[in-house]
Amino acid sequence: MDILALFDLSVLDSTVRLATPLLLACLAGLFSERAGIFDIGLEGKMLFAAFFSAAIAALVTINAENAEQVAQAVADAVANNDQATAQSAAEGCSGTCRFFAGVSGWLPAVWIGVLAGVSASLFLSLVHGLASITFRGNQLISGVAINFLAAGMTVLIAQDWFQQGGRTPSLIGGGRFEPITLPFAETLSGVPFIGPIYAELISGHSILVYVALLAVPGTWWLLFRTRFGLRLRAVGENPAAVDTAGVSVVGLRFVAVGICGVLCGIAGAYLATGLQAGFVKDMTAGRGFIALAALIFAKWRPWHALWATLLFGYLQAIALRPDIIEGALGFKVQVQLLDALPYILTVVILAGFVGKAIPPRAGGEPYVKER
Amino acid sequence: MTAPAIELKGISKAFGPVQANKDISIRVMPGTIHGIIGENGAGKSTLMSILYGFYKADAGEVFISGNKTEIPDSQAAIAAGIGMVFQHFKLVENFTVLENIILGAEDGGLLKPSLSKARKTLLELEKEYDLKVDPDAVIEEIGVGMQQRVEILKALYRQANILILDEPTGVLTPAEADQLFRILGRLKEEGKTIILITHKLREIMEITDTVSVMRRGEMTATVKTAETSPEELAELMVGRKVLLRVDKAPATPGDVVLDVKNLKVVDEQGVERLRGIDLQVRAGEILGIAGVAGNGQSELLEVLGGYATGSGTITLNGAPIDLTGKNSDGRSRRARGIAHVPEDRQREGLIMDFAAWENTAFGYHRDAAYTSGLLSNNAAIKADTADKMERFDVRPPHPHLAAKNFSGGNQQKIVLAREIERNPDLLLIGQPTRGVDIGAIEFIHQQIVALRDQGKAILLVSVELEEILGLADRVAVMFDGQIMGERLTADTNEKELGLLMAGITDTDAPHTMAEIEANLAHAHGDASKEV
Numbered sequence: 024m025d026i027l028a029l030f031d032l033s034v035l036d037s038t039v040r041l042a043t044p045l046l047l048a049c050l051a052g053l054f055s056e057r058a059g060i061f062d063i064g065l066e067g068k069m070l071f072a073a074f075f076s077a078a079i080a081a082l083v084t085i086n087a088e089n090a091e092q093v094a095q096a097v098a099d100a101v102a103n104n105d106q107a108t109a110q111s112a113a114e115g116c117s118g119t120c121r122f123f124a125g126v127s128g129w130l131p132a133v134w135i136g137v138l139a140g141v142s143a144s145l146f147l148s149l150v151h152g153l154a155s156i157t158f159r160g161n162q163l164i165s166g167v168a169i170n171f172l173a174a175g176m177t178v179l180i181a182q183d184w185f186q187q188g189g190r191t192p193s194l195i196g197g198g199r200f201e202p203i204t205l206p207f208a209e210t211l212s213g214v215p216f217i218g219p220i221y222a223e224l225i226s227g228h229s230i231l232v233y234v235a236l237l238a239v240p241g242t243w244w245l246l247f248r249t250r251f252g253l254r255l256r257a258v259g260e261n262p263a264a265v266d267t268a269g270v271s272v273v274g275l276r277f278v279a280v281g282i283c284g285v286l287c288g289i290a291g292a293y294l295a296t297g298l299q300a301g302f303v304k305d306m307t308a309g310r311g312f313i314a315l316a317a318l319i320f321a322k323w324r325p326w327h328a329l330w331a332t333l334l335f336g337y338l339q340a341i342a343l344r345p346d347i348i349e350g351a352l353g354f355k356v357q358v359q360l361l362d363a364l365p366y367i368l369t370v371v372i373l374a375g376f377v378g379k380a381i382p383p384r385a386g387g388e389p390y391v392k393e394r
Numbered sequence: 395m396t397a398p399a400i401e402l403k404g405i406s407k408a409f410g411p412v413q414a415n416k417d418i419s420i421r422v423m424p425g426t427i428h429g430i431i432g433e434n435g436a437g438k439s440t441l442m443s444i445l446y447g448f449y450k451a452d453a454g455e456v457f458i459s460g461n462k463t464e465i466p467d468s469q470a471a472i473a474a475g476i477g478m479v480f481q482h483f484k485l486v487e488n489f490t491v492l493e494n495i496i497l498g499a500e501d502g503g504l505l506k507p508s509l510s511k512a513r514k515t516l517l518e519l520e521k522e523y524d525l526k527v528d529p530d531a532v533i534e535e536i537g538v539g540m541q542q543r544v545e546i547l548k549a550l551y552r553q554a555n556i557l558i559l560d561e562p563t564g565v566l567t568p569a570e571a572d573q574l575f576r577i578l579g580r581l582k583e584e585g586k587t588i589i590l591i592t593h594k595l596r597e598i599m600e601i602t603d604t605v606s607v608m609r610r611g612e613m614t615a616t617v618k619t620a621e622t623s624p625e626e627l628a629e630l631m632v633g634r635k636v637l638l639r640v641d642k643a644p645a646t647p648g649d650v651v652l653d654v655k656n657l658k659v660v661d662e663q664g665v666e667r668l669r670g671i672d673l674q675v676r677a678g679e680i681l682g683i684a685g686v687a688g689n690g691q692s693e694l695l696e697v698l699g700g701y702a703t704g705s706g707t708i709t710l711n712g713a714p715i716d717l718t719g720k721n722s723d724g725r726s727r728r729a730r731g732i733a734h735v736p737e738d739r740q741r742e743g744l745i746m747d748f749a750a751w752e753n754t755a756f757g758y759h760r761d762a763a764y765t766s767g768l769l770s771n772n773a774a775i776k777a778d779t780a781d782k783m784e785r786f787d788v789r790p791p792h793p794h795l796a797a798k799n800f801s802g803g804n805q806q807k808i809v810l811a812r813e814i815e816r817n818p819d820l821l822l823i824g825q826p827t828r829g830v831d832i833g834a835i836e837f838i839h840q841q842i843v844a845l846r847d848q849g850k851a852i853l854l855v856s857v858e859l860e861e862i863l864g865l866a867d868r869v870a871v872m873f874d875g876q877i878m879g880e881r882l883t884a885d886t887n888e889k890e891l892g893l894l895m896a897g898i899t900d901t902d903a904p905h906t907m908a909e910i911e912a913n914l915a916h917a918h919g920d921a922s923k924e925v
Contacts, residue, residue: 247505248504248505248506249503249504249505250500250502250503250504250505250508251503252505253489253493253496253497253500253505254497254498256486256489257486257489257497260486260487260488260489261484261485261486261487263482263484264484264485264486264494264497265497265498266468266484267446267468267478267480267484268468268472268484268497268498268499268548269467269468269469269471269472269498270469270497270498384487384488392448
């Protein structure tokens, strides 16, 4: 039996990577729900963002490559003084090809992908805001609708654009995030204990992992140390208090929902361009709902959200290593059972087995001015 | 001559076909307390909402200190120096007092400087107006009286010169109300202008300088308080002469009908809501249960009415009543002759979207008169409803109208007709006149007294001390799940009952406000844990 193997650096390393999309989505939900807008559409928004970030990043890389080849062909033809061939070769890259090739000049393809993903998620957020804030609709129904919309639209558009069975082409080169090696990682790796932890666990992730980790203190500071945070928390507890204080309830809630959209967008983009290399059907695999469970588990607090999502990330990571489990427990555990663990924990949390979690008091209720 | 602090000229506001405010003009002089009195739905709150920027008037002008002012939103109202203390406080329950005070009036993007500035200002305001609060207390853990002071401080912190208070004493004990009036007096001395909206004539007479009366969206009169009387104001409000005192002969109590011994109720969180209640109600008497809301009165009614469980013994006419099991539900209670007019008529007494005739049958829908075989006899129910509506003067007398379309008073009459007409031995009645117009109050009180005079036992729960004193023959005061004392109505007064309501049984000794406050905060704190 080797219990320590359960905390092997490679397991912890993948814990961090797998926790990242959960953490971002959890913080996204935190902003929205702290402002009184329940959001079960985290899943759909992540999926939408994952697709659009992968699709746009793919289009940019493909077209940029194509443009280069065309330019080469044209140059060759011109060198041979063959005007006709040059003309027909130039037609190989026009319209959308030119557009994407042009865009690739400003930013690396992967960042363009992230921007596209964030915009897509933000768009869905605004739909949710319009339905639940402006038109005071039912927040759960709006969220469910967004999830269905995203599940269907992503596959449909993917098939139309790429004809690869509802997935995007695999992202190569500049189309996905490469791990970042933090300074001194090489030098320190020799130092016992601390060295490997720094070099393998802390260093060597893609930039979005660090963005997610920094978002935790950022969220805490914003919520509990700024005027915006005070108002945001107040609008989720008692919007009438905010309204009578002369602050716009609708405005605050839209900002919160917007922040939720941006964070969900980054989460989705990370899934498709950091964790994996491209979009596949339903690739979020319930992560939006796991993030919601983590949010309840964390009782809507940023630091707790970090611990909760790390726990879920760990469960997902360990499920990938049945060999370690077998070594630690001394018997073989069904892989299917391991895969199901995060979802089982989700159900347990949502059923209220982790003590009383009191949601923001005005959550889920559209604000109507009373007489 | 100084300009009025507020002058409204020709304000009109309609909601669809309902004219809530009709050509209202009013002048409020600076440094005075101006009362606005009227029945529910008379348009008082609409008028004040227009003044605070919640609604836009269809017509009319607002002048603040002589200057014409547009008030499109609350921000503009605050900027014009208007502060409002709503009937239901607009406080964030899990924020501290200080956080609530700066909300919306922060200085800059960071909280720290705002909070320390507010702390300093708060100390000054506290000294100036004798408004004691603990800046670091969390709202849900302090009593209603202090919460209200926080609302007043919120307005003062925003430099309000005009303070509007909407039904401020509804949730207060008499002692707390007296303290509020002292604070208002102090604010007036400092030159603030106060508008007090209420339906309680006593308050108007006690502290206002002038009073305006509203009826059906119109301002019917503005008079100097010193030159009027409660009777005259009541007549102006209702449009006819009203009997303010309940006219009843002394009770002639008979046998014990309801006997409650050591009744205990523990809620879902394990908090003891009733801690050993003993009481008796005799035939032909009204026992009033007084107390600040949330001290166990609701639980008492729920257990007696058969929709909550408890432990202890209850007997009706000498035979025990089941507190648990299948014979402890509301249906069994009705079969035993207990009728119940619940405290919250809109949630427990009626189904608001259902028609009056359907509501009339609820609870008695298995009655032979209402059924024919397996089917319900709708024609019979409708005919019965029309008959009841006529006798109880329900307006409009349309059995097909949904319950939500009746006014509070008429809704209550529908419930009352349903329960009283069953000829019960015991009537449980909670907050019979909450949100009911003066005219209807008079009628409802007469019905309750008539039932008593038929030799029925009546258990009346009300947070309105005036109502208890007027209606009940005996009073039991509840505090923190216990009965603090029982008095004959004829031998007691508001002051004594007020102390009992604050949990102080030694009613002859002198007591300080701080002592009362501390006791109440304890009880309120317990009550707030429930949510």
